[in-house]
Amino acid sequence: MTAALTAATAPAARTPRGPSGLVWAVLRVHRTALVFWGLALTAATGCLIWMYALADDARRGASACAVPATDRLPSCTAVNxxxxxxxxxxxxxxITTALSYLVFPVAAWAGGALIGRELESGTAQLAWAQSVTPARWLAAKLAVPAVLLASGTGALVLVNLWARGDDNPNLVGDWYYSDVFIGTGPAAVAYALAGLALGALAGLVCRRALPAAGVGFAAALVLYNVLDRYREDLRPTVTRVEAGGFEPPRSAWQMGWNDGLTRATYHPRSHFWPLQYVETGILLAVAAVATLAAFGLLRRRMP
Known part of the structure; x- marks a missing residue:
């Protein structure tokens, strides 16, 4: 009797039915991507720490100078x-450019390796035929990389902000440059998550690795360019009019001005965070819609 009970319960003990089993399976199957992600984060963090150590010398190299040197300004020969x-x-x-372009490799990987390849090879169907429902399979496939991408990208953005110091535009670029804008705020994390969701949806639509990778990349490219084109419209601009003329501040993102600089339309530096929040919200909405569409498509295609 005891032997029969043991034999009956043994298979259930060996079957990984819980979320931890799905998480482990995702990490194991995509361990190469995980190792690459870890190495990339480590290398980028090390580079930023080095940049922070160089920051004081860099500021001296970008400072004003005089010929000959004065009490207030060093000689240009020494500065050069x-x-x-x-x-x-x-x-x-x-590092900032890599953060801003992260959406493209994420979308291609999600479409090709994360979803498309497993549907093409039949690995996903095998898992569904055993103990994992399609919905749980897709949830694990999205949740695990989402956590890793969000935590890693968010941490790297914070280190990047720390290394940039006082944000001297002569050294790190103006805040409204596309790469700088994305790579220094929560939009970087939102772009990565949107790329993941779009890639997963592409994988379910194409069901083949290479086409899914291409479609995911193309969807990310469209998203990136649309937001880059219309970023200036995500918040009302400021219009300044002065009869005697004026010089807009260096930090202003100028949209338009007249020849005499008596009227200018621009985004001041204070608009950085409002623009970040709006763009991040749009990206998260795109990620949510793509994720819901992926689950809906998977449910409709199941017998």
């Missing part, structure tokens, strides 16, 4: 001899 500013600017720009 400093090369830390070039190294600092290049390093910060590299």
């Amino acid at each position: 001899a400093i090369t830390a500013d070039e190294t600092y600017s290049s390093g910060i720009a590299l």
Whole structure:
């Protein structure tokens, strides 16, 4: 009797039915991508720490100078001899650009490797035929990379902000540049999540790895360019009129002005965070709609 009970319960003990089993399966299948993501984060963090260490020398290399030197300004020869500013600017720009373009590899990977390949090879159907429902399978496929992407990207954005110091535009670029805008706020995280959702939807639509990767990349490209084109319209601009003429501040994102600079339309530096929040909200809405569409498509295609 005891032997019969043991034999009957043994298979159930060996079957990973809980969420931890699905999470582990996703991590194991995509361990190469996980290792690459970890190495990329480590390398980027190390680069930003190095940039932070160079920041003081970089500021001296980008400071004003005089010929000959004065009590207030160093000589231009001494300033030009400093090369830390070039190294600092290049390093910060590299990491910031990588953050702003993260949506593209994420969308292609999600469509091709995360979803499309498993549907094409039959791995997903095998899991569904055993103990995992399609909805739970897709939920795990999206939740695990979403957590890793959000935490890793968010942490890297914070380190990037720390390394940028006082945000000297001569060293790190103006706040309204596309790469700078995305790579220094929550929009970077939202872009990654939107890319994941769009890629997953592309994988379910195409059901083949290479076409899904291409469609996911194309969807991310359209999203990126539309928001980049209409970012200036996400918040009302400021219009300034002065009869005697004026010089807009360097930090102003100018939309239009007349020849005599008596009238200018622009976004002041204070609009950075409102624009970030609106764009982040749009991206999260896109991610939510794409995720719901993916679950709906999966449910309709199941017998």
